[in-house]
Structure formats: structure tokens, C-alpha cells
Amino acid sequence: MTDRLPLMDPSDWTDGQRAVVSSDARAVTIYGSLRSGKTTALMARAIRCARDIDPEETVYVFANTGTGAETRRSMIASHDAAADIVVSTVTAIAAHILRRLGDDDWTLTHPEADQARVGRILEAMGYNDLSESPYDVWRELIVQAANGRDRTVPPSFPLTDEALAEVRTRYDATLDRTRTLDRARLVQRAVEHLERAGESPVRVSHILIDDAENLSPIEVLLLQALGPESVTAAVNPEACVMASLGADSTAVIDWFDSIDDHDRVWLAAAKHTTPILDAARRLIEEESSSSDRATSRGSDTLPEGRVEKFSAPSASAEQDRILGAMQERVEARDGGAVNVAVVAPNQSLRDEIADRCRDSDLAVEVLGRPWHGQETILDVLSYLFVLANPHDDPHLFRVINRPSRGIGRKTQARLREYAAGRDLSAWEAIDRARSEGALSSRARRVLGAFREMVEPLVQHARDASPADVARAVLSDTELLTPVTRGRTREQIEREERVEWFLQDLPASGDIDALRPFLDSIALGFSPTDRTAKIQIATLREVRDVTARLVFVFGLEEGRLPATHAVRRHAFIEQEKRRLAVAISRAESNTVLSWAKSRGTGRRQEPTTRSRFWDLLDPVPTCDGSWESGNDYRASLRTKQASSRASTRPTDEDAAAIEAGRRVEHPKLGAGTVQDVKMDGEKHVATVTFDDRGTKTLNLRYAPLTLLDA
Known part of the structure; x- marks a missing residue:
């Protein structure tokens, strides 16, 4: 679904778009409202820049998210110059820089896991009845990191500056203990490395930024440190949707304004507008000067919705x-x-x-x-994160009892408490508890068995390709069992999705191939x-x-x-x-x-x-x-009734089912009939299924199919 934005034919460009593509300035700022053609002009300019660079150089186009980068990449996929254009995000280039510089003993966290961490910190500090949720406190921490400096919290914020500083200290200590980074601190670390090194390991000739109003100040610092020959940004200050996480359009605008050779191009919205754009404009006011500075796009290029x-x-x-x-x-x-x-x-x-x-x-x-709803794939991914970094607590606690191995919520809570009290990751705490005789004997036994199962996989991940490691995880952890046995319709579909996932994994390389792959997953570049x-x-x-x-x-x-x-x-x-x-x-x-x-x-x-x-x-x-x-x-009830009618066995089918026959149920899988008898007017069969145990079924309704007919 990433082919919806084909690059326009040059004959359909407006005067403003032509001005963007043809500009020779070192800095070009494209101002425009919603649906004014900023992205089309930006990507066309990227192609022009790629045709003029040296073979050793690269053109970088930055989007706000991994999905956005994939969409923009599809716009230029058919062009010859696409091979010299990297479409990515600022956080992804930050991760790439750290890996290239040898700083790779970390994994990226998910915002939901970070929010849970902040919640536990607040609880430990006694803040159980905040008027704002842990999400608000976590967001304030991200904003401070994204701005690259301490910030005085708003007057309405429930924590004082001192209390928030304590939360930030504990939060940073948790990230250090688990060797993880959130996105803001990932960019911060990349900036610090570049400042110390004095040069970038990545050769960047031109940088083009779409939706630049959603960049944070620390991200702007990283782009400046890359030292590009020219920069282009598409900006709509009235459409910033990431301000609550530190985005600030003034940071990128100030950077561009500091460059002497700077062209500013305004792309106006259509004079012949549509109801869709009318509704959008009623929510955000457009700059009155926009329509006076550029040629509007014709109504034939806009949706008539x-x-x-x-x-x-x-x-x-x-x-x-x-x-x-x-x-x-x-x-x-x-x-x-x-x-x-x-x-x-x-x-x-x-x-x-x-x-x-x-x-x-x-x-x-x-x-x-x-892979929403595809739990087996999400579990495999979490295992891969743990193999790349065993100290990654959020991913470790997701899989520590998947599939079930007797490590319940109480055991996990005691492990968290034990690890936090000794400033250890959960992985280290398991080993410490076994040597010190801490926790209960049963907890030490099941936790020790988990670590002993994972340790060989950690070593295997050092040398094997990500695809081979994932297959080993499916096999050794028994996650593969619900995928291959039974062969019900749902299980067959799940098995196909897992196979697609395995095909998307790098089939060669070692840990150095696994870590960038996990970075791409964490940053939203995953296959759809x-x-x-x-x-x-x-x-x-x-x-x-x-x-x-x-x-x-x-x-x-x-x-x-x-x-x-x-x-x-x-x-x-x-x-x-x-x-x-x-x-x-x-x-x-x-x-x-x-x-x-x-x-x-x-x-x-x-x-x-x-x-x-x-x-x-x-x-x-x-x-x-x-x-x-x-x-x-x-309509749904009609379809369900039709489905039940089509799978309901006939009287002849029911009569053929007898003890010893092999049968299959669409949900319970394959099994063997143990007994068939009459219970009043009901024809009842007792079936022992291969994976679901023994069930008693009414043959009038149970959709059983004979396997040995």
C-alpha cells in the first residue's frame, strides 16, 4: 500500500514546484499548506540532486516515521537516480552512526515500555495519585531530552523541578542498567559522538527533510553535524503534530535562515478548493500571505472529495x-x-x-x-531483541513466560524488585539470585532454566544469520508448536505469516546484521x-x-x-x-x-x-x-449462519464416525474417536485431539471431517 503517491509528471508541476527543483541555492525552504505539493517538489529535487553527485556521496531524504520513509521511497523507486538516494528518518541515521562508530551494545526501547518504566519510578517515589499519568511525566522527559537542555516545567505540572530531575536521574539509570536507548537519547548520543570525532562516518552531500516542522532541536543539531553541501526542507509550521514530544519548527527555520545562500518558495493551496481541504482549513488558519507568493495548483490535480x-x-x-x-x-x-x-x-x-x-x-x-495480532511473530522479535541484548528488560519480560514455563506474575514482580534493589538488569539478577540463594527455590529453578535455555541462543546469534537465529528460537523455545501442529485453518494462516516474516529476515551475516535489522523494526521500518x-x-x-x-x-x-x-x-x-x-x-x-x-x-x-x-x-x-x-x-449474522450450515455434518457423516476413526475439527485440530454413543436424542462422540486433549462433541453440530475415509 505504499504506491499511492506516484511522482507527478513534470508537465503537471506548478511554477512553485519548478522553482524548488531548479534552485541552485545551498538552502531551500518550501513553505506550503496541506496538500500543496510540498512532498512532490521535495522528492523531485532529490532526484535532481542525485544526478549531480560524486559516486562516493549520497543524497539523504528524511521523513518523520519509518512508514513515511517507505512511502516516499516508493515515489522514486522507478527512477534511475533512486540508487543514490537514501530515504530514512533522523533516528535511523543516528542508530546507523552509532553502529558505524562501534557503539553497538544497546537496543532501542518502545515508548509504551518507557512509559511503564516511568510509572514504576513514580510508584517507588510515592507518587501514586498524580493528577497526570505516567505518560505525561514520560513525555516531559522526552521533551527535555529532545530540546538538548533542561527545561522549566509548566506551572500546572504536578512535579517540582527537583522531583522531575530525580525521576529523570532514575529513568536514565534504568536505561543504562538495561543497556537500552529511547529515541531522544539515541539522537543525543549520536550528536555527542560526532562532536568528539569531529567528522561523520557517513558521507552526505545533500539533505532533504519532509514535514520538517516535526523535527526537534536535538535532531536539527544532528543534521547540522553531518555537514551537508545543501539542505532542503518542506515546512508547514501550522501543521506540527509532534510538539508534545519536543518538535519545534523554529529550530529548522533558524538553521536555514543562518545560511546566506537561501531560497524560500511558497506553494499555495488551490484557489479552486475542495470540501476536504475546506474542512481542514477551518481547523488551522493558513498564512494569509501564502496565496500571494506562488502559483496555485489547478483543480484537476486535487481530490474532488x-x-x-x-x-x-x-x-x-x-x-x-x-x-x-x-x-x-x-x-x-x-x-x-x-x-x-x-x-x-x-x-x-x-x-x-x-x-x-x-x-x-x-x-x-x-x-x-x-504484525498486530500476530503474537508468535511478536514473541520471536522479542526473543531476537533479548539475544542481541540480554539486559533488555522490556523484551525479556515479554517472553520470560512465553510459552508458559511457570514464571508467573508474582515471580516476575519479585525478580523486578530484586533487580531494582541491586541496580541490576533482570538477566543479571537471575544469575545473582541463583548464586546468593535469593528468591524461592522454585523461582530460582524456573528462572535458571529460562536462562540456561537462552544462553546457547545468545551464542548462536553471534555467528548465525538473523533468519537462522529466528528459526532456532521457534524450535528451541517451542514457539513453533502452536504454528505447525493441528493444521487448522487459523494455524495454517499463522504458519504462512511466520514464513513470510522469516523470508524478510536477512539470510546472511551475524550479530552485525541482526542489530541493524532490530533497529529498523524498533523505528518502524518493518515489512507490512x-x-x-x-x-x-x-x-x-x-x-x-x-x-x-x-x-x-x-x-x-x-x-x-x-x-x-x-x-x-x-x-x-x-x-x-x-x-x-x-x-x-x-x-x-x-x-x-x-x-x-x-x-x-x-x-x-x-x-x-x-x-x-x-x-x-x-x-x-x-x-x-x-x-x-x-x-x-x-450481514455478519447471515455469513456466520451460512458458514455453520456449510460445516455442519450430514446424518450420513455422523453415522460414519465411530470409535478408532481419525477425524479433524477446524479449531481443535486432528484427533482419534474414542467412543460414540446416544445421549437421549443426541449422537455424542468422545474425541482425543492431538493438541487439545479429550472433548465430548454433539455430532449433530460438531464440524468433524473423516481423515481416514
Whole structure:
């Protein structure tokens, strides 16, 4: 789904885009509003730069995320000059620099794991009733690191400067103990190395930055340290969506303004606008001077779409309506690519709608969370992180009891407490506890068995290719068991996905090949689901979405804007900009929605419509132009009934099932019939399944198939 943004034919460029491509200045700043053609001009300029460089030099294009980099790479894939262009992110180049300089005894952390760390630190310090969540404290730590300097916290922040400094000290100590880095500290370390070395191990001739308003000051310092011959940036200061994590458009603008040979090009929005862009502009005001400084793009190059909105009585009804529209498009395209995106306000709702899609047999690509719902692959990845860095506590605790080996939550909690009290990683704490006789004898036994199982794999990872290491993990840890045995439909599909994953791993090399691969996974460059037809993202990843039909759901107070944003005006403005960007991603239709109640089961709580809802007026209530009006639940019940009817055994089939016969159940797998008898009017069979034990089944309904017919 990364082929949606083909590079425009030069004959379709505007005067402003031509000015960008033809400029010979050392610095070029491209200013433009949403959908003004900044990315097209930037990538075309990258191709021109690549044609003029020496063979030893490289052109670098930077996007905000790994998915965004892959999308921009696809725009130029067919051009001859693409081989000399590296499309990446600033954090990825920081990781590459550290590896090249020999600083490679670390792995990258995931933001969710970092937030959990901050939560445990706050709990240890006695802050159990903060008015702000650990997420807010973690975000403040990231902002401080991203700015490269200490910052006075806002007056409304619940921790004093001294308390926050203590949290930061403990947080940094945890990162050091586990030999891990978050993204801000990764860039910081790269900057420090370059300052000490005096030169970069990477030869960069030209740097081009898309969505440069989302760069943090420390990232700008890293790009400056690379010493490029020329720099180009596409900027829309009104669309910064990463300010709450330290992004500051003034940092990159000040850098470019300090360069004497500097061209500034304004790309105006279309004079003949569309309803989609109208709605986006109602949320963020555009610079009045923009339209006076450049030629507008013709209406024929912009989507002729519309924006609609609807409310639903409950979250399930809201999702049903969205799922019904997506299901219809999948069936109408008969297996072809379906250009639909769903944008959720937060990760929880993103994962919820992704699970609903998978339950409905809709293949989805979850931006920011590769292989969502594919637990076996995620477990293998966590094992690989542990093999590259056994001190990586977040990944170690994910797999320490997967598959189950008797290391429950209480044992894990005691291990965490023991490790923290001695300033050790969990890996070191296991060995220390065994030598000191700490913890219970049973805990020492099961933890020791886990370490003894992992240690040979750690040694194997030093010399074997990542693909071979992953296969060894699947075999030695018995993660492979639920993939290959039973041969039910679900297991066959899971086995195919695992095989795709193994094919994407480097088939040669050693630990030096494994570590960069894990860096790419942590930074969002992972391969996507090859069967995916629908993209699902949060507002943070929304810039990487481009689809004909875009759904933005969950427009409720506390979700959009989020609770933490409501406390600060600056964050309210950021949430508004994110919504505007989400609306602008559609090529045909954008559909906005909110649910009047949300919860699980009978525990439904009323919600309040987002304050942004009325700002979008006049946006019509949905007239159904994007859906057929079919009731999704009714159609799903019909399909389920049809499926049950097709798998229900006939009387002849039931009569043929007798003791000793081999049978197969679509969910329970293969097994042997032990006994068949009548229980009243029911024909009941006792079957011992190979992997699921002995079950008693009613032959009138159980979808058993004879294997030895």
C-alpha cells in the first residue's frame, strides 16, 4: 500500500514546484499548506540532486516515521537516480552512526515500555495519585531530552523541578542498567559522538527533510553535524503534530535562515478548493500571505472529495457502520487493493478496531505496530531483541513466560524488585539470585532454566544469520508448536505469516546484521502484512496515510482532544492540527464520527462530543454516499449462519464416525474417536485431539471431517 503517491509528471508541476527543483541555492525552504505539493517538489529535487553527485556521496531524504520513509521511497523507486538516494528518518541515521562508530551494545526501547518504566519510578517515589499519568511525566522527559537542555516545567505540572530531575536521574539509570536507548537519547548520543570525532562516518552531500516542522532541536543539531553541501526542507509550521514530544519548527527555520545562500518558495493551496481541504482549513488558519507568493495548483490535480460526519448510539454501533462500509469495498474489489484508512485518536481504539477487522477477515496494516495480532511473530522479535541484548528488560519480560514455563506474575514482580534493589538488569539478577540463594527455590529453578535455555541462543546469534537465529528460537523455545501442529485453518494462516516474516529476515551475516535489522523494526521500518488492504493508524501516524476513503472515529472529549491535552492550550492546538491533517489525507471522502457511549459489555459510560466537532461546520451529516446502507451486524449474522450450515455434518457423516476413526475439527485440530454413543436424542462422540486433549462433541453440530475415509 505504499504506491499511492506516484511522482507527478513534470508537465503537471506548478511554477512553485519548478522553482524548488531548479534552485541552485545551498538552502531551500518550501513553505506550503496541506496538500500543496510540498512532498512532490521535495522528492523531485532529490532526484535532481542525485544526478549531480560524486559516486562516493549520497543524497539523504528524511521523513518523520519509518512508514513515511517507505512511502516516499516508493515515489522514486522507478527512477534511475533512486540508487543514490537514501530515504530514512533522523533516528535511523543516528542508530546507523552509532553502529558505524562501534557503539553497538544497546537496543532501542518502545515508548509504551518507557512509559511503564516511568510509572514504576513514580510508584517507588510515592507518587501514586498524580493528577497526570505516567505518560505525561514520560513525555516531559522526552521533551527535555529532545530540546538538548533542561527545561522549566509548566506551572500546572504536578512535579517540582527537583522531583522531575530525580525521576529523570532514575529513568536514565534504568536505561543504562538495561543497556537500552529511547529515541531522544539515541539522537543525543549520536550528536555527542560526532562532536568528539569531529567528522561523520557517513558521507552526505545533500539533505532533504519532509514535514520538517516535526523535527526537534536535538535532531536539527544532528543534521547540522553531518555537514551537508545543501539542505532542503518542506515546512508547514501550522501543521506540527509532534510538539508534545519536543518538535519545534523554529529550530529548522533558524538553521536555514543562518545560511546566506537561501531560497524560500511558497506553494499555495488551490484557489479552486475542495470540501476536504475546506474542512481542514477551518481547523488551522493558513498564512494569509501564502496565496500571494506562488502559483496555485489547478483543480484537476486535487481530490474532488467531500467530508461527512455521523454520531452513533454506542462504540460498537459506530464501528459496525465503519466495518460494513469497508467489508463492502473489499467484496466489490474482488481481492484487489482497497484504498481505505481508519484513523483512531489513540492506540487503544486503534488496536480495538484492528481486532474487529481481523475478526471480520479484513486484512489490515496497523501503522506503528507491525504484525498486530500476530503474537508468535511478536514473541520471536522479542526473543531476537533479548539475544542481541540480554539486559533488555522490556523484551525479556515479554517472553520470560512465553510459552508458559511457570514464571508467573508474582515471580516476575519479585525478580523486578530484586533487580531494582541491586541496580541490576533482570538477566543479571537471575544469575545473582541463583548464586546468593535469593528468591524461592522454585523461582530460582524456573528462572535458571529460562536462562540456561537462552544462553546457547545468545551464542548462536553471534555467528548465525538473523533468519537462522529466528528459526532456532521457534524450535528451541517451542514457539513453533502452536504454528505447525493441528493444521487448522487459523494455524495454517499463522504458519504462512511466520514464513513470510522469516523470508524478510536477512539470510546472511551475524550479530552485525541482526542489530541493524532490530533497529529498523524498533523505528518502524518493518515489512507490512502482504495481504493488507486497509490501513489503521492513530493521529500520530496520520501523515503517513493516503487513501481514497478515510474514517476518523472517536471524536469525543478525553479522546480527541486527549485528556492530557485538555490541560494545556498548546496541546489543544496540536490535537486540532492532527485532526486537520487526518481530514486532508483523503482523496475522495473523509467520514468523521463519535459514539454517545463507550465501554465494554454493559459497562457503558456516556461521552461528550469533541469540541472540534462544531468547528467543522458546515459539514453535512452522512447521506450514505460512502456506504450501501446494509446493516453490518445483520450481514455478519447471515455469513456466520451460512458458514455453520456449510460445516455442519450430514446424518450420513455422523453415522460414519465411530470409535478408532481419525477425524479433524477446524479449531481443535486432528484427533482419534474414542467412543460414540446416544445421549437421549443426541449422537455424542468422545474425541482425543492431538493438541487439545479429550472433548465430548454433539455430532449433530460438531464440524468433524473423516481423515481416514
